[in-house]
Amino acid sequence: MSTVIYFDQNALSDLRKRKREDKEEFNSIYNVIVDRKLRVLYSYTHLDEIRNISVEKYRDEHIEMLQELKARYIKPLNSGIDIRTAWTIWHAYIDNKAENAIDGGAEAEILLEKLNKKISGLPVEESFFDIYKGLKNSILRSAMEMEEILLSMTHEELAFNGISANEVKAQILGLKKQALKMAPLIIPENEELGPKVFRNWLQSQGKCMSHVPSDEIIEEIGKLFIDASGRSIEQEQIYDETDLSKVAKAYSLMNWAGYYPDDFTSLKKGKDRFKASEYDMNHVAHAIPCDYLVSSDVKFSKKAKACYSHMGVKTKVVTPVEFIENCL
Secondary structure (H helix, E strand, O other): OOOEEEEOHHHHHOOOHHHHOOOHHHHHHHHHHHHHOOEEEEOHHHHHHHHOOOOHHHHHHHHHHHHHOOOEEEOOOOOOEEOOOHHHHHHHHHHHHHHHHHHOOOHHHHHHHHHHHHHOOOOOOOOHHHHHHHHHHHHHHHHHHHHHHHHHOOHHHHHHOOOOHHHHHHHHHHHHHHHHHOOOOOOOOOOOOOHHHHHHHHHHOOOOHHHOOOOOHHHHHHHHHHHHHOOOHHHOOOOOOOHHHHHHHHHHHHHHHOOOOOOOOOEEOOEEHHHHHHHHHHHHHHOOOOOEEEOOOHHHHHHHHHHHHHHOOOOEEEOHHHHHHHHO
C-alpha cells in the first residue's frame, strides 16, 4: 500500500515549482512523491486557503501542482476519496461557493464562526441564544435544500459531481440529527470569556503547561478547566463524536491554556488569525487517515502531536527534512 501524505498549507505551497526551486528539501520531497508514486491528499481547507490568495496566477500554481502530483481530494461529506482531477475539483468548489453565496448556504458557517469567536472572548454583537437559534434553523434549512437537490438530480449528475445518492442521504440525516441534538449554551452575556481568563487562573495557581508531556497535556488541561470554571469545555462549545470535533476540543483546550497558542487578536497584513487557527485545526483532523502530516510550523506541530497522542492516532507529524529522512 502506498504511503499517504498530508501537508499543511504552507508546506503544500512550497511544493509549487517556483517555490521548490529555492528550497532543496521540497524539491527532494516532490521528486520522492513522483518517483515512488506516493499518495498526497488535500482537503476543502486547502481549497479555502487557496481561494483566499489574492493573485490568480498564484492560486492556479497550487491547483496545477496538485494536478501534477495526482493528489486526491478528501470528500467533505464522508471523508471518502474523490478521484477527479484537481482542476475539476477546484472548479466544482468555486461553483459551490458561488451558489452558497446566493442562496445563503454559507450562513451556518458564518454563525458557527461567530459562536466560536464569542466564546473565545472576541466581540460579537449577537447573543448566545440568537446565534444558537439562527444556527439550528440554518442547519435544518440546509437539510431541506439538500433533499430538494437530491430529488432534482439524476444518478449520472450526482456521479459527475463525485457523490452518490446514499452519501447525500447520509449527510441529510446527519444534519437533522445535529440540529435536533443542539441545545442553547447557558452562559450569561456579561460573563468574561476567553483564553485570558483561564490563563490568568492558571498563573494564579502556579500551573505551567509547557512542562507537561504531550501525551498528557490535553487530559491535564481538561481537568484544570473544570477546576477553574466549574464546567467542562463541552458545556461552553458544541462538539460531537467526529474526528474534527475531537480535534477542535483538544485544540481549544491547548489554545486556552497557552500551550503553543495562536493569538486570536492578531491581524497581520490583513490576515485573520482566528480563521487561520481554525484552518490549522482542520488540517490536523483531515490528516488523521494519513501516514504523515508534514509541517515546518513548530506551534502547529506541537499541538498536532498532542491531539494525535490523546486520540490514539498513528499519523506521524514531521518536518520536511524529517519526512525525507523517513522516506529515503
